[in-house]
Amino acid sequence: MRKWSFLVVAAALISLARPALADDDVDRVRKVLREHPEIVLEAIRQQGPAVLEVIETTARSRQKELERARFAQALAKPMNPVLEPGRASLGPQGAPVTIVEYSDFLCHFCGQASGTVKTLIQNHPQDTRLVFKHFATGKNSVRAAIYFEAITLQDPKKAWAFMDSVFARQKDVSEKGDEILEAIAKDIGVDAKRLAEDLKRKELADRVVADTKEARDFGFEGTPVFLVNGAPVRGAVPIDILEEFVGVAAKAGPPAKSQ
Structure with a gap:
């Protein structure tokens, strides 16, 4: 022994x-x-x-x-992700705790974690903020991420609805890509003409690439990953664990601002 x-x-x-x-x-x-x-x-x-x-x-x-x-x-010693204006987010910008989520639309565990973290935000509407970022590693994952960013330009609420639908139909999106992504966008009432134009915007594709590079530069290898006031929490952790870390972060105070 x-x-x-x-x-x-x-x-x-x-x-x-x-x-x-x-x-x-x-x-x-x-x-x-x-x-x-x-x-x-x-x-x-x-x-x-x-x-x-x-x-x-x-x-x-x-x-x-x-x-x-x-x-x-x-x-x-918090990590300092780039949080440029226009990012999809939930909760007040001045919340004492900011959760930055790195996610892949075709990751099963990301689908689980998405519901968990959104429930946490609902439970603490004044104290927490969620900022969604991408860690997209496959062709259709990248396409889904670009769709999400393009829909955010139209209506952030529809972007979150799009996210839920993609997570619910991961197998279809993985196999058929744009065909399913377009169908989901149509189902949630996105302006198809504007979407087609926005999907061509280079800055949206660049954002997805930059997010993924940032996650890798931080040393992350899998998804999902959360930065809770800059401190990493890896994996689809239960809500009670996330709640505990959020409480610790709130007591510790806000992290140093990124330069």
Whole structure:
């Protein structure tokens, strides 16, 4: 058994026995377990499910502690994404917490995370702001991102509706590209003539490229990624975790402004 595995199991056994032990006995139990590791193996054979449950709970708790520590360190040295005017966003511009989301329209986990972060914004309408950016790596992902930016020029509310529809039809968009993107735009009432013209605007394609480069320059490799006041949170994390990080960021105050 690896040393770390033994220590975790030993800690689990102590946790199971702790209510029946006096404080003075705990050190003696630890000493016995170190000297006689076969006791651990016997305990696993006899109380395997209970031991494993404690191990899993301890591991999850430790992981959360590490994530909290990393987040606090990142807040002290925040990343500074470019937030030019005209970006699609939700929430007040002066909110104490800004969440910058890097997303890929054809990423399954991005679809999950989109609903989570929008729920968080709804729960904290005065305290949080979401700014949407792209980390588009495939042809149809890039096309969907350009459509989103073009529709934002017309009506930001329709752009968010477009996002929801694309996430709901990822397979179709992945296989058929513009055919499905055009159909979605039509369904949500976008001005087709203006959309066709805006899709040709070089600055929109350049924005998608710049967003993706920025994400890579920050060292991100997968999607989604959120910057909560400049501190990265990777993956489609549960809303309670995101809520906790937002609370920590709000107490820490706004990050330094990008130059």
